[in-house]
Amino acid sequence: MKRLTPEQQRFFREEGYLGFGPFLDEDRVRKIGEAIDAIAGGEIPYPPELIRWEPVSQGADLGRSAARKKFVYQIRYPHRHIPLFMEHAADPALLDVVEDLLGPDLVIYNTQALLKPAFHGTSQPWHQDAAYWPIRPMNMVSCWIAIDEATLENGCMRFVPGSHKRGLAEHRSGRPLSAASGGTAAAVQEIQVDESEAVAVPARPGHGSLHHCLTHHGTPPNRTPHRRRAIICHYMPLDFRYTGPEQERPRFHVVRGKRCGEIV
Numbered sequence: 001m002k003r004l005t006p007e008q009q010r011f012f013r014e015e016g017y018l019g020f021g022p023f024l025d026e027d028r029v030r031k032i033g034e035a036i037d038a039i040a041g042g043e044i045p046y047p048p049e050l051i052r053w054e055p056v057s058q059g060a061d062l063g064r065s066a067a068r069k070k071f072v073y074q075i076r077y078p079h080r081h082i083p084l085f086m087e088h089a090a091d092p093a094l095l096d097v098v099e100d101l102l103g104p105d106l107v108i109y110n111t112q113a114l115l116k117p118a119f120h121g122t123s124q125p126w127h128q129d130a131a132y133w134p135i136r137p138m139n140m141v142s143c144w145i146a147i148d149e150a151t152l153e154n155g156c157m158r159f160v161p162g163s164h165k166r167g168l169a170e171h172r173s174g175r176p177l178s179a180a181s182g183g184t185a186a187a188v189q190e191i192q193v194d195e196s197e198a199v200a201v202p203a204r205p206g207h208g209s210l211h212h213c214l215t216h217h218g219t220p221p222n223r224t225p226h227r228r229r230a231i232i233c234h235y236m237p238l239d240f241r242y243t244g245p246e247q248e249r250p251r252f253h254v255v256r257g258k259r260c261g262e263i264v
Contacts, residue, residue: 016164021207040069105257121222134244
């Protein structure tokens with residue numbers, strides 16, 4: 001079922017992003033938000049190495065507590081551990097849109113929940129997703145959906161139009177993640193952009209955006225009293241190649257097309 005108009009498809013091809021919505025109804029937004037909070041608050045078991053923490057969390061009590069969720073900024077791969085998130089990633093409401101951009105055979109690369117707690121939610125520096133991902137060709141689409149109202153003030157998505165046509169830019173290692181992620185050896189990868197070219201895409205709950213894996217994007221910090229949660233699914237066509245270390249290769253779920261239901 002087509003969900004994007006020819007004009008919307010052309011806009012995505014030319015600009016590398018597209019504001020869109022609604023993806024989800026109020027009930028699904030509520031359920032996903034509750035599940036994110038339950039993971040962040042330690043109310044349900046979740047692999048600790050897949051939770052990353054705000055830098056201000058150092059010295060805080062990160063055990064099971066109501067305050068703990070105020071320090072989480074990323075929950076990685078929830079579709080692998082919580083059935084609700086797998087249902088979300090395979091929801092026809094998302095796949096119908098992504099199919100219009102990538103074709104009929106769709107595979108989930110990964111999923112993540114990104115949180116910007118009130119007052120201290122960290123910025124996400126300018127980057128390209130493809131810099132992190134050992135997948136070729138660089139032809140992947142991210143579906144970013146707001147769980148809370150996303151504004152410029154609390155950290156909505158920002159894109160540099162047309163930047164996906166420039167290829168992979170040189171990234172440098174920025175803020176370390178290791179001190180704020182349960183020991184994960186990694187760092188935020190950053191690029192330099194002309195911010196005067198950037199376009200902000202605010203989103204109501206259940207609405208969001210799509211962007212190409214080479215599009216320059218980032219989010220500002222949250223200094224408001226309003227938190228900003230989002231759920232993101234990253235998709236690729238079935239003809240992908242994994243180029244990372246084979247011993248680290250995850251199993252990928254095919255969610256639409258001729259091999260739907262397989263793990264590849």
